[in-house]
Amino acid sequence: MLIPKVLDLNSLSPEISRAINCLPTRLFVSSPSNEDAGRGKQQGNWVILADEEFSSIDIDGLISILDQGYEGVIFPNTKALESTLFSDSSTASSVIPQSRLGVVVTTEDDSLDQIKSSAQKASLIIIPDTLIQTQADNFLVEAVKLVNEAGLLDNKTNEGGSRRLAIEITTPDVLKVVEQLAPKTTKAEFDFIVNASSISIDNIGELFVKSSHLNSDRPGGLFTTVVCDQQNECLGLVYSNTTSIGESLKSGQGVYWSRKQQGLWRKGLTSGATQTLYGVNVDCDSDALKFVVEQHGVGFCHFNTRSCFGGQQRHGISGLARLLESRKESAPEGSYTQRLFNDPKLLKAKIMEEAEELCEATSGEEVAWEAADLLYFALTKCVASGVRLSDIESNLDRKHRKISRRPGNAKPKWESQQQNGRENGAKRLKVEEEIVRTSITSDSIKAAKEGEIIRMRSYDTQELSETEKNALLQRPIIDSSEIISRVTPIVNAVRKEGDKAIREFTTKFDNVQLNEVVIRAPFQVPDLPEKVKAAIDQAYNNIKKFHEAQLSDTLTVETMPGVKCTRFSRPIERVGLYVPGGTAVLPSTALMLGVPAQVAGCREIVIATPPRKDGSVVPEVLYAAVKVGATAIILAGGAQAVASMAYGTETVPKVDKICGPGNQYVTAAKMLAQNDTAAMVSIDMPAGPSEVLVIADSTCIPAFVASDLLSQAEHGPDSQVVLLAIDLSDEKLAQIEAQIHEQALRLPRVDIVRQSIPKSYCLKVSSIDEAFEFSNAYAPEHLILHMDNAENYVPRVDNAGSVFVGHYSPESCGDYASGTNHTLPTYGFARMYSGVNTGTFLKHITSQQLTRDGLKDLGPTVMTLAEVEELEAHRNAVAIRLSGQYD
Known part of the structure; x- marks a missing residue:
């Protein structure tokens, strides 16, 4: 390996400085006249103590140098190393790892003994080329042998590593000396230290190859080269040779050797996807390279993907950092990220809020969720300040290299529990008082004292700007690209392989072995408790009655004498109904989709639903299927079920329209099918997480309000729950908060509620006008009016999936049995979509006669x-x- 020795960084040309910064290791000479603490920030920098500095240094001074971030310190001679760290009175050897120590062997007498002794104490042993010239021909071979015999480094830090021998070249013709010494041993077990001022930008490639003992068994002397970004994500595999390495170091860019063109390949020269070079490393066998680059443009691959190993998107923290950087350059107008960039106070508040929520998180899933939120806002702060992820990682590495450690105590304002929780403590005391007042159980009081209260976030419109209020209208951003990339192969497999693919995916995802993919009517009526059958029967009757009323007669209009126009409806012949399984049994969805299809007169009603572990249909869903006159049931869920209905298989009939809710994979499959002209299928509506918005005035009953909020929150961690409080007193709000906590603790799905409720919010509004203005802008799936004379306010509702009017109209009734449909538009789509109704399963045809x-x-x-x-x-x-x- 080539190690540049830098006496004066300012005396080097910019090209040489840039090139040596790409090498794994650099050695700086430290002296009172050449101080530059900033050098320690860069990984790979060592410092050699000059004689005049060493004479005045002590252990604390040595630790101070390492704390600047240097990889290690090199002592000017073995005596200095022994007296400073390994004297009888010194404890420094137990504080400073061997991996951070180096030494120069200068004495000619007993040089091999000194090398052997030094190899037991330091990781880098340096010998000048002048010393080699005075020794026997086998001196270098013996020196390497002694260093190898010293074995691997002490592995206390779990970092591993081995000791290295380095030859410092002091003569002007460095390349000649390297060529003479490199063949002295058969393995690449020593490095070359070269004065940086002796390195020419024209010969640095050749010098690097020879000093690194690089060898190749490929034609043309090519070296396999792995190209990675600064987060070690592999971008691609290329080839290098001496010429391309020199050009890359010279230009500071990714330059490789093209086997096809037999010439230099300057990455991005035509595509614009250039690379800034940050590092060149040699592997342990000295026959392969690793280039560390910053990739610009679309990506590395000629298929316009970031990596040659597939995948357009970067994921995790590095992907988020890259996305935020692009958002800073061109954020979509009105986006939340743009708002954070433009509002430092809001960003600061969000960081502190998310940090607190992370501290209060208990379960592993909750901790992961809150940590992700905090990382998002923290990285937004960094990007807003021009700080990149590589800068953060560099600082982490630098801190890791520190020897001295802080005690780790918190600052005074955070250290004291009493001081830390002054404001929160006051709120908690108030909640505890309300808990007692509303007869909450002792378990809830204990949980409240331990800081585990399940509560919504709270805002007041009087304290929010218009921008902040608009942000509350936004649902969480759904990045569908990853879901689409997972769903597409499933859809394609079902389209190509039919039932075989359905069986394989059902085994893989549901752990169910299917004997048959489809069962057809007539179905055997399942044996259910009479209470359950009666409930399904009553729900069926109410839903059917309401949806039959939606049928309309043929419309006839004479637009002018002798010109008669008509509109008449016809059922969609074949419809597919998706009834989810997963964490809940949903016969209600089978009714909500099947009844209007039955009323419309659809000839074929196909239901797809995930099977039970024994491969059978959930009995309650099967009973509902019998009631609605289903013609077939597909024993599958997920994207594979949607694909089977969209394209048809050997046993699954193709349908003309697919309706029904589902997770992100189901939604993605529906969208894919609708956009594929080969499928010729439509869908009911786009879908997002389930949601409810409650408007409550002073007449509301806190227990009722809480129950409605929780009935939606238990659907899933991403459920959206909003409370609009019209001029409610603090006492009333506290009662609602207490009821949410108490009722949640009694729910079997409380773990889900613990995730969804803290992400929900209560918004205090000052008037009814303000409440409906916000509600119509939000366009909720479910709107519940906990208000006096609530029916008087229904005309003010412009956007909502379904409205629940008054204190005794819980959302649950609409979900199950009142008669209205529960398959409703979410994610704000209530502005332009209706919920499922009889018309969903009809098409309207017009005619004219003149x-x-x-x-x-x-x-x-x-x-x-x-x-x-x-x-x-x-x-x-x-x-x-x-x-x-x-x-």
Whole structure:
């Protein structure tokens, strides 16, 4: 390996400085006249103590140098090393790892003994080339042998590593000396230290190859080269040789050797996807290279992906950092990230809020969730300040290299529990008082004192700007690209392999072995408790009654004498209904989708639902399927079920429309199918997480409000729950908060609620007008009016999936049995979509019939418009009739 020795960084040309910064290790000479603590920030920098500095240094001074971030300290001679760290009175050897120590062997007498002794104490042993010249021919071989015999480094830090021998070249013709000494041993077990001022930008490639003992068994002397980014994500595999390495170090960019063109390949020269070079490393066998680069443009691969190993998107922290950097350059207008960039106070508040939520998180899943939130806001702060992820990692590495450690105590304002929780403590005391007042159980009081209260976030419109209020209207951003990339192969497999693919995916995802993919009517009516059957029957009757009322007669209008227009409906012939399984049994969804399809008169009603572990249908869902007249049931869920209905298989009938809720994979599959003209299928509506918005005034009953919020929050961790409190007193709000906590603790799905409720919020508004303005802008799936004379306010609802009016109209009734449909638009789509209804399963056809007189009156208008549009055949179709020639 080539190790540049830098006496004066400022005296080097910019090209040489850039090139040596790409090498794994650099050695700086430290002296009172050459101080530069900033050098320690860069990984790979060692410092050699000059004689005049060593004479005044002590252990604390040595630790101070290492704390600047240097990889290690090199002592000017073995005596200095012994007296400073390994004297009888010194404890430094137990504090400073061997991996951080180096020494120069200068004494000619007993040099091999000194090398052997030094190899027991330091990781880098340096001998000058002048010393080698005075020794026997086998001196270098013996020196390497002694260093190898010293074995691996002490592995206390779990970092491993081995000791290395380095030859410092002091003569001007460095390349000649390297060529002479490199073949002295058969293995690449020593490095070369070269004065940086002796390195030429024109010969640095050759010098690097020879000093690194690089060898190749490939034609043309090519070296396999792995290209990675600064987070060690592999971008691709290329080839290098001496010429390309020199050009890359010289230009500071990714330059490789093209086997096809037999010449230099300057990455990005034509595509613009250039690379900034940050590091060149040699592998342990000295036959392969690793280039560390910053990739610009679309990516490394000629397929316009970031990596040659597949995947357009970067994931995790590095992917987030890259996304934020792009958002800083061109954030979508009105995006939340743009708002954070432009509002430092909000960003600071969010960082502190998320840090607190992370501290209060208990379960592993909750901790991971909150940590992700905190990382998002912390990285946003960094990007806003021009700090990159590589800068953060560099600081982490630098701190890791420190020898001295802080005690680790918190600052005074955080250290004291009493001081830390002054504001929160006051809120907690207030909640505890309300807990007692509302007869909450002792378990809840204990949980409240331990800081585990399940509570929503709280805002007041009087304290929010318009920008902040608009941000509350936004749902969490759903990045569908990753989901689409996972769903597409599933859809394609079902389309190609049919039932075989469905069986394989059901085994893989549901751990169920299917004997048959589809069962067909007539179905055997399952044996259910009479109470359950009666409940399903009543729900069925109410839903059917309400949806039958939605059927309309043929519409006939005479738009002018002799011109009659009609509109009539016809059922969609074949419909597919997706009934989810997973964490809940959902016969209600089978009814909500099946009844309107039955009322509309659909000829084929196909239900897809995940099977139980024994491969059978959930009995309650099967009973509902019998009630709605389903013709077939597909024993599958997920994207594979959607794909089977969209394209059809050997046993699954193809449908014309797919309806029903599901997770992100189901939604993605529905969107894919709808956009594929080969499928020729439509869907009901886009879908997002389930949501509810409650408007409550002073007449609300806290227990009822809490129950409605929780009934939606238990759907999943991403459920959206909003409470609009119209001028409610602090006492009333505290009662609602206490009821949320108490009722949640009694729920079997409390772990889900613990995730969804803290991400939900209560917004205090000052008037009814303000409440409905916000609600209509939010366009919730479910809107519940906990208000006095609530029915009077229904006309003010412009956007909502379904409205629940008054204190005794829980959302649960609409979900199950009141008669309205529970398959509703979410994610704000209530602005432009209706929920599932009878019309969902109908198509409307229009007709027109004209008499001779009617055409005579209307014809001139049609011909004039056809002439304007220069469509002569259209004009002629009227003119030929009006001419009377063919009567």
